[in-house]
Amino acid sequence: MQFSKSTDYxxxxxxxxxxxxxxxxxxxxxxxxxxxxxxxxxxxIMSKLRKDGIVRAVSGVxxxxxxxxxxxxxxxxxxxxxxxxxxxxxxCSNLNSKQHQLLAELSxxxxxxxxxxxxxxxxxxxxxGAEQHLHQYLREHxxxxxxxxxxxxxxxxxxxx
Amino acid sequence: MQFSKSTDYxxxxxxxxxxxxxxxxxxxxxxxxxxxxxxxxxxxIMSKLRKDGIVRAVSGVxxxxxxxxxxxxxxxxxxxxxxxxxxxxxxCSNLNSKQHQLLAELSxxxxxxxxxxxxxxxxxxxxxGAEQHLHQYLREHxxxxxxxxxxxxxxxxxxxx
DNA sequence: ATATTATGGATATCTAATGTCCATAATAAA
DNA sequence: TTTATTATGGACATTAGATATCCATAATAT
Numbered sequence: 001m002q003f004s005k006s007t008d009y010x011x012x013x014x015x016x017x018x019x020x021x022x023x024x025x026x027x028x029x030x031x032x033x034x035x036x037x038x039x040x041x042x043x044x045i046m047s048k049l050r051k052d053g054i055v056r057a058v059s060g061v062x063x064x065x066x067x068x069x070x071x072x073x074x075x076x077x078x079x080x081x082x083x084x085x086x087x088x089x090x091x092c093s094n095l096n097s098k099q100h101q102l103l104a105e106l107s108x109x110x111x112x113x114x115x116x117x118x119x120x121x122x123x124x125x126x127x128x129g130a131e132q133h134l135h136q137y138l139r140e141h142x143x144x145x146x147x148x149x150x151x152x153x154x155x156x157x158x159x160x161x
Numbered sequence: 162m163q164f165s166k167s168t169d170y171x172x173x174x175x176x177x178x179x180x181x182x183x184x185x186x187x188x189x190x191x192x193x194x195x196x197x198x199x200x201x202x203x204x205x206i207m208s209k210l211r212k213d214g215i216v217r218a219v220s221g222v223x224x225x226x227x228x229x230x231x232x233x234x235x236x237x238x239x240x241x242x243x244x245x246x247x248x249x250x251x252x253c254s255n256l257n258s259k260q261h262q263l264l265a266e267l268s269x270x271x272x273x274x275x276x277x278x279x280x281x282x283x284x285x286x287x288x289x290g291a292e293q294h295l296h297q298y299l300r301e302h303x304x305x306x307x308x309x310x311x312x313x314x315x316x317x318x319x320x321x322x
Numbered sequence: 323a324t325a326t327t328a329t330g331g332a333t334a335t336c337t338a339a340t341g342t343c344c345a346t347a348a349t350a351a352a
Numbered sequence: 353t354t355t356a357t358t359a360t361g362g363a364c365a366t367t368a369g370a371t372a373t374c375c376a377t378a379a380t381a382t
Contacts, residue, residue, distance in 0.1 A: 059359045060349025122307045137294045146283045221380025222326045
């Protein structure tokens with residue numbers, strides 16, 4: 001139950017892009033040097049961020065990446081989901097639960113959800129609750145939040161002198 | 162970022178043990194049949210639960226497993242940690258952060274923590290916060306909670322008739 | 323003594339994460 | 353237009369961890 005290294009790299013890369021908001025685009029070459037990752041690996045990560053609309057990319061000589069929205073708008077949750085995908089944290093082996101999920105997926109089409117969730121596994125319900133709880137926290141924390149904290153810390157250092 | 166199948170099996174096994182609290186010990190043979198898992202695999206899982214003091218085991222003919230505490234006392238968190246281990250959800254590649262953690266571990270001995278955490282990575286701080294948040298939820302939900310929910314559901318069914 | 327059950331070591335298999343390489347497309351600058 | 357630079361995506365290799373099985377041994381009720 002661990003977040004992947006890729007998620008770690010993605011978050012740190014976004015922090016760097018946010019801090020260099022005024023500058024031109026930043027290429028994978030520069031980012032990979034800062035993060036101490038190989039260019040080829042970081043490329044895959046940045047591609048995922050682009051596909052999910054978190055960064056913009058431009059090819060060519062002065063190309064590279066930049067944020068596609070403000071740092072305020074980029075939540076930890078969407079970064080994590082861009083990298084790790086959107087599968088649920090807990091997949092229940094319980095048959096009732098699996099049937100329930102299957103029905104829910106099928107009902108994405110026409111005949112309405114029906115909300116007969118009395119048969120879903122209660123263990124899964126607790127775990128889904130945990131996931132929602134975690135997501136809420138991750139939605140409330142943005143890239144901007146980290147930048148703000150860094151500023152505070154810096155001020156503190158200055159005052160100290 | 163998913164919980165393992167083992168965790169799923171462990172939780173369901175504990176629910177069954179809790180529901181059969183009055184009966185004798187329940188063996189892996191019976192549990193594995195209920196959960197549709199192999200005996201050999203479930204054995205490993207039950208061993209982990211025993212090592213962490215969640216269940217008691219007794220060998221021999223009428224042997225098997227029983228809860229080592231009340232269902233009220235068994236939290237989702239401790240079950241998950243018994244199975245998945247206690248590593249942190251987020252390991253930071255950031256060098257400052259790694260150094261910080263190393264120092265923290267070393268200072269487990271004599272010369273006191275020192276609490277100079279100004280250098281720890283802010284990304285990691287957010288992620289550690291998320292983990293604490295999740296843990297709090299998982300600590301607040303026990304095996305007993307699931308049993309209670311099941312009772313409610315059952316009552317509802319009866320009333321319906 | 324016998325049958326039954328848990329325990330732990332060794333090992334095999336499978337899957338996902340990690341990581342690299344290369345051909346191709348896009349673009350700025352010369 | 354040519355060149356250098358950068359992103360993109362496919363294919364592939366490597367590694368680590370989860371999943372799964374088997375077996376020898378210990379414990380225990382009958």
